Each structure stands twice: as structure tokens, then as C-alpha cells.
Amino acid sequence: MMGVHLGLLTISVTLLLHFCNIDYGARYVTAHQCNPDLNQGFQFFIDNTNVDDFFNNNKNDSLSSSFQISSSNSTSTITTTPTTTTTRLLSPSILEIARLPETIEWIKSIRREIHEYPELAYEEFETNRLIRRELDRMGVGYRLSPMAETGIRASVGTGGPPFVAIRADMDALPIQELVEWEHKSKVAGKMHACGHDAHVAMLLGAAKILKNREYHLKGTVVLLFQPAEEAGIGAKRMIEDGALEDVEAIFAAHVSHQHPTSVIGSRPGPLLAGCGFFRAVITRMRVESASHTTPHVDTILAASAAVISLQNIVSREANPLDSQVVSVASFNGGGNDMDMTDPKTVVLGGTFRAFSNASIHQIRRRIEEVIVEQASVYRCTATVDFFEKKQPIYPPTVNDEKMYEHVKKVAVDLLGPNNFNVVPPMMGAEDFSFYSEVVPASAFFYIGIRNETLGSIHSGHSPYFMIDENALPVGAAVHAAIAERYLNEHG
Numbered sequence: 024m025m026g027v028h029l030g031l032l033t034i035s036v037t038l039l040l041h042f043c044n045i046d047y048g049a050r051y052v053t054a055h056q057c058n059p060d061l062n063q064g065f066q067f068f069i070d071n072t073n074v075d076d077f078f079n080n081n082k083n084d085s086l087s088s089s090f091q092i093s094s095s096n097s098t099s100t101i102t103t104t105p106t107t108t109t110t111r112l113l114s115p116s117i118l119e120i121a122r123l124p125e126t127i128e129w130i131k132s133i134r135r136e137i138h139e140y141p142e143l144a145y146e147e148f149e150t151n152r153l154i155r156r157e158l159d160r161m162g163v164g165y166r167l168s169p170m171a172e173t174g175i176r177a178s179v180g181t182g183g184p185p186f187v188a189i190r191a192d193m194d195a196l197p198i199q200e201l202v203e204w205e206h207k208s209k210v211a212g213k214m215h216a217c218g219h220d221a222h223v224a225m226l227l228g229a230a231k232i233l234k235n236r237e238y239h240l241k242g243t244v245v246l247l248f249q250p251a252e253e254a255g256i257g258a259k260r261m262i263e264d265g266a267l268e269d270v271e272a273i274f275a276a277h278v279s280h281q282h283p284t285s286v287i288g289s290r291p292g293p294l295l296a297g298c299g300f301f302r303a304v305i306t307r308m309r310v311e312s313a314s315h316t317t318p319h320v321d322t323i324l325a326a327s328a329a330v331i332s333l334q335n336i337v338s339r340e341a342n343p344l345d346s347q348v349v350s351v352a353s354f355n356g357g358g359n360d361m362d363m364t365d366p367k368t369v370v371l372g373g374t375f376r377a378f379s380n381a382s383i384h385q386i387r388r389r390i391e392e393v394i395v396e397q398a399s400v401y402r403c404t405a406t407v408d409f410f411e412k413k414q415p416i417y418p419p420t421v422n423d424e425k426m427y428e429h430v431k432k433v434a435v436d437l438l439g440p441n442n443f444n445v446v447p448p449m450m451g452a453e454d455f456s457f458y459s460e461v462v463p464a465s466a467f468f469y470i471g472i473r474n475e476t477l478g479s480i481h482s483g484h485s486p487y488f489m490i491d492e493n494a495l496p497v498g499a500a501v502h503a504a505i506a507e508r509y510l511n512e513h514g
Contacts, residue, residue, distance in 0.1 A: 117507070118437055120232050121500035129231075130495045133157065134224035135206040141195030141213040141220070144251035147173040150193050150223065154248050157227050161234045163246070171260035173250040179233045180243035180510070187509045188245040188266075188273040188462075189502050190455065191226035192219045192252035201486040217483040218278035218472070221490055221498070223248060225276070225470075228499025233506065241514025244506040245270055256415060258454035262461055271513075272426060272464040274505050275455045276498060278490055280482055281446075282471025285497040287434040288446040289468035291427040295420035296348070296376040297383040298452030303371040303394045303407045305329065319365070323356055325401035326369035329394045330354065333373075336389045347386060348376040348450055376450050378419050387416065418456040426466035429512075433504045434468075438497070470498045 120126060133153070142150055151173045158165055158177050165177035173193075200207055200214040208214045215221075226246055233244055247266050251257030267273070282288050307320040330351050341347045356369030371394070375386045391407045398405035409416070434443045446469065459465040472479050474491035481487040 117232055117236070117504045118497075118500045120235060121228065121496040121503075126228065126231070126499075127496050130224050130228045130499060131492050133227055134220050134492065134495060137193075137220040137223055138215050139206050139209045141208050141210055141215045142193075143197060143213060144194045144253060144255040144257065145172045147193050147250045151175060151248075154193075154223065154227065158230065161231055163230050163234055165246075170264040170266055171250050171257050174257065174261050174264070174266070175246075175248040176261075176266050177230065177246040177248070178243050179230060179237055179246070180240035182243055184269065185242040185271050185510060185513045186245055186269040187242065187506050187513075188247055188270045188458075189226060189229060189506055190247040190249055190258075190273060190275040190458065191222035192249045192257065193223045194219055194251050194253050194255075194257070196253055196484060198484065198486050202489050204489070214486065214488075216485060216488040217253065218488070218490055219252065221278050221472070221492075221495060222276065224495055225498035225502055228496065229502035229506070232499060232503040236503075236507065239507060240510050242510040243269075244510070247273075252454050254414075256417075256454055256457070258457040259415065262457060267458065267461050270462055272509060273458050273462045274426070274430065274466050274468070274502075275458075276468050276470050276502065277453070278472045278494065278498075279469035280473045280480055280488075282444060282469055282473055284471050284474050284479075284491040285438065285494050286442050286444060286471035287430070287438065287468055287501060288444040288471065289422060289427055289430055289466065290446050290448065291422050291424040293378040293419050293421050293448050294446075294467055295448070295453050295456070296346075296378055296450045297380060297417050297419040297456065298374060298376045299383060299387060299409055299416035300374050300414060301372065301387075301390055301407055301409050303329070303405055305369045305371070305394070305398045305403050305405045307365075307367060307403045320402045321365055322367065322369045322401075322403055323365060325398050325403040325405075326354065326356060326371060328401060329397040329405070330371065332393045332397050333390065336386060336393065340389065341382070345382055346378055346448070346450070347382055348374070349386060349390065350374050376452065378448060380418055383416060383419070417452045417454060418460055420453050420456040420467050421459060422466045423459075423464050426464050429509060430466045430468050430505060433508055434501060437501060437504055470494050470501065 136153060137150055140149055142148065151169065154175055155165065158175075163177050163179055165175050170176055195208075195213050196216045197212055198214040198216045199212050200216070226248065230246055233240065245266075247261065249257045249261050249266075251260070261267075279288065303326075305322050305326045307322050307325075333349050333351060336349050337347045351371055351373040353372035354369070356366040375383070375390060377383045377386060387409060391409075394407050395405045431443055453467065455465075455467050459467075472490040472494045474480075474493075477489070477491050478487075479489050479491045481489070
């Protein structure tokens with residue numbers, strides 16, 4: 024109420040603490056502690072004897088007109104008006120919880136435990152057990168039957184709509200770690216070289232924060248722990264097993280060495296490219312020697328011509344303002360250097376990428392046409408496999424503009440405007456795009472881990488990849504704030 028005298032307000036707060044049976048030393052008090060029917064998005068902070076200071080310092084803020092406190096002989100109540108200010112108050116308290124020393128040490132320990140025992144796609148059984156162990160300790164429920172073999176769908180909140188999801192991937196890579204540190208991978212030839220250990224730790228951190236603030240949630244937060252992002256289209260299998268049931272919006276993050284520690288980056292519209300893979304086999308019908316002086320069929324020449332012609336798809340056929348990539352990454356044919364017999368077959372392999380489904384499918388069609396037709400020019404045959412049954416083409420990752428703005432607003436309110444960057448599109452691909460195709464209200468963002476002093480400068484999939492763990496509590500807080508605010512605004 025605009026005209027409430029500060030002295031009366033202080034008395035009212037004192038009465039509130041008394042009638043709600045709340046310790047004066049509490050860091051913050053919520054209306055829900057007195058009356059669950061009150062606006063659960065409201066809270067104010069108490070610092071022992073500094074109640075007067077709190078209200079004096081905030082008397083010119085819109086908070087002072089967003090609520091009124093009154094008392095009677097038997098009860099104290101708070102009436103709040105949902106405002107931008109009350110919504111904004113959610114973020115600082117979430118960040119405070121995330122930055123508690125015990126939270127920081129716990130979330131680091133989770134990440135390190137996962138890092139020491141990396142597991143490849145669909146082998147994440149120990150990671151699954153660790154996640155369930157921590158969820159059990161928090162009292163967070165989850166489906167008993169796994170999704171996509173090792174995946175988990177957990178939830179925090181009312182159990183009713185709206186449902187907003189946050190996803191973390193959890194598989195490692197077949198890479199030998201070369202970073203020498205206390206928690207180096209203990210499994211030969213396997214490493215968390217893309218930060219999925221950090222993703223799991225941050226999502227568990229968000230689960231802990233959200234569980235502690237469950238009374239604030241005006242709906243349900245779905246926590247998706249997904250296997251096989253690196254290979255095996257884990258997202259698609261999670262969807263097939265019901266991971267997105269009732270979900271109306273979904274978010275996910277990826278650690279990035281391109282951004283300073285704890286800086287958030289994203290953009291509206293296309294963020295990551297769609298991606299496909301191909302394998303072509305160029306064949307002739309009989310074996311011939313390269314030393315023949317008579318005319319003969321040369322598969323090496325046919326395959327080489329196909330490689331050169333594939334470059335024209337992007338350089339001559341694509342709109343120069345529509346970024347596309349066609350890359351041949353492998354070329355195999357022939358025996359040793361002294362073998363003068365032309366191989367019967369040559370095998371090509373590669374990838375193609377673009378920022379729209381239309382461009383992706385146009386490239387796919389042209390790759391097949393070019394390879395088959397070029398082979399025929401040299402009197403060979405060719406078949407092209409796009410692995411669409413085993414590894415479907417990834418759609419582009421496209422951020423919904425409203426969900427992007429939601430992420431940006433939360434990040435700026437939580438961390439300040441200097442800690443949010445609008446990033447350019449990247450040619451990397453992510454199977455989060457399969458979720459986005461089912462739930463268009465989606466956004467993907469980056470969390471910076473770059474710290475040159477620590478040596479956290481190497482890109483993902485490098486044996487020297489490492490992260491600045493100071494980003495972990497911030498990532499947990501951002502995840503939690505994105506979900507909580509979404510429910511408050513849509514519940």
C-alpha cells in the first residue's frame with residue numbers, strides 16, 4: 024500500500040515473524056510460510072535487526088507499492104499483487120542458494136564423480152544410478168522405468184500443468200583424456216570431452232534449488248537426463264518413450280569455451296545447423312591393372328571427380344546468404360603404395376549441414392545425384408547411404424523468439440546485462456533439435472567456461488578439454504530461474 028508508514032510496516036513484519044513462527048535470523052521469508060494460498064512468487068529478505076534498513080533502502084522501488092501488510096489480534100497476512108518486481112525477486116534468491124558454499128562443493132563433487140567414470144552412448148548405467156541416488160536424497164520423484172535405456176524423466180512442482188522441461192545430456196566420448204588433474208578419467212579411451220558431466224551436475228543443481236523452492240512453483244518442472252547425444256539420437260528415443268508428455272516448453276544449455284566463465288549466450292531463430300552424414304561406395308565390375316596400356320575403368324578417378332563436383336553444391340548452387348557445408352571427410356580405396364591394381368571399390372564418407380530443413384533436404388538430394396552421375400561418367404556405379412534408419416538427419420536447432428527472450432531476460436536479471444551475449448549461428452549440430460520439432464516453444468543457450476588462467480580454452484572433443492567449475496552453480500541457478508519464472512508467467 025502506497026501510504027503505509029515505515030514504522031507500522033516494521034511492526035507488521037515483526038508480527039508476521041511472530042505469528043508465522045519464523046526465526047528472525049532467516050535469510051528470507053515467503054508469504055507461503057504463513058498462508059499457502061498467498062502469492063507464492065513473493066518473498067522479502069530479513070537481515071536480523073535490519074528490517075528498517077531494508078525498507079528504507081527500497082522505499083522508492085516499485086516493491087513498496089506491490090504489497091501491503093496488516094495485522095489483527097490473531098493473524099498476520101500478506102496480500103501481493105503480481106508485478107514485474109515480484110517476479111524479478113525470484114532470481115537473486117535462486118542465485119544466493121546456488122552460491123552457498125555447501126551447494127558449490129556438492130555440485131563440483133557431482134561433476135567430478137561423473138568425469139572420473141565416463142560412459143559412452145547407451146552405456147550410462149552408472150551415471151543413471153548416480154542421478155537417481157541424488158534425486159532420492161532430494162526427494163525428487165522420477166519414472167521408475169528408464170527412457171532410451173539409460174535416460175531419466177524426473178519432476179518437481181505441483182504435478183499439474185503447465186509443464187516446462189529442462190534437458191541435460193550425459194554421454195561421454197571415445198577419447199583418451201590428456202588433461203593431468205586430480206579427477207582425470209579413470210577409464211582408458213573414454214572422456215567427458217564435451218562437458219556433459221557439467222550438464223548433468225548443473226541440472227541436478229537446478230533440481231536441488233527447485234525442490235527447496237517447490238512452494239513457489241505454479242506448475243511442474245520436468246528434468247530430462249538424456250543419453251546418447253553424441254551418437255545414437257538419444258533425444259529421438261527419449262521422445263519415443265514419452266519424455267515430452269504434457270510438456271509445453273523446453274530449454275537446454277551447453278558449456279562453451281568461446282564465452283568467459285558464467286556468461287550466457289544465445290540468439291533468436293537458427294542457432295545450430297541441421298546435420299546429416301553420408302557414405303558412398305563407387306564400384307566397377309572387374310579388376311583391372313593401372314599399368315594397362317589399353318582403356319580401363321578407374322574407380323579412383325571416378326571418386327576423385329565426385330569429390331570435386333560435390334564442392335559445387337555449395338559454391339554454385341546455394342544462396343550465398345544461406346550458410347551450407349558439404350565436406351568429404353574420408354576417402355578409402357586401393358592397397359599399399361606398390362599395389363598397381365585399381366581397386367574395385369572406393370568408399371567416400373562425409374557430412375552436410377545447413378540452417379533450414381529445406382536446405383538440408385536439397386543438399387541430401389544433390390549429394391546423391393552428383394555422386395551417382397559422376398560415377399556413371401567414368402563407367403562406374405555408385406550407391407549412397409545417408410544412415411536415415413540408424414542416424415536420422417538432425418534438424419536445425421531453431422530458438423523460438425519468445426523463449427529466447429525469456430532466457431535473455433532471466434539471464435540479465437540474474438547476472439546483469441554484461442553477462443549475456445547475442446551469439447552468431449554455428450555450424451555445430453545438436454539433437455536438442457528433435458525436442459524443438461515436437462515442442463516449438465524451445466530455446467538452447469550457452470554457458471561460458473573459458474578461463475585462460477586455468478587453461479579452459481580448448482574446444483569440445485579435444486583431449487585437452489576442461490571447464491572452469493565456477494560456472495556450475497551459475498548454470499544451476501540459470502536453469503532453475505528459467506523454469507520457475509516460466510511457470511510463474513504461464514501458470
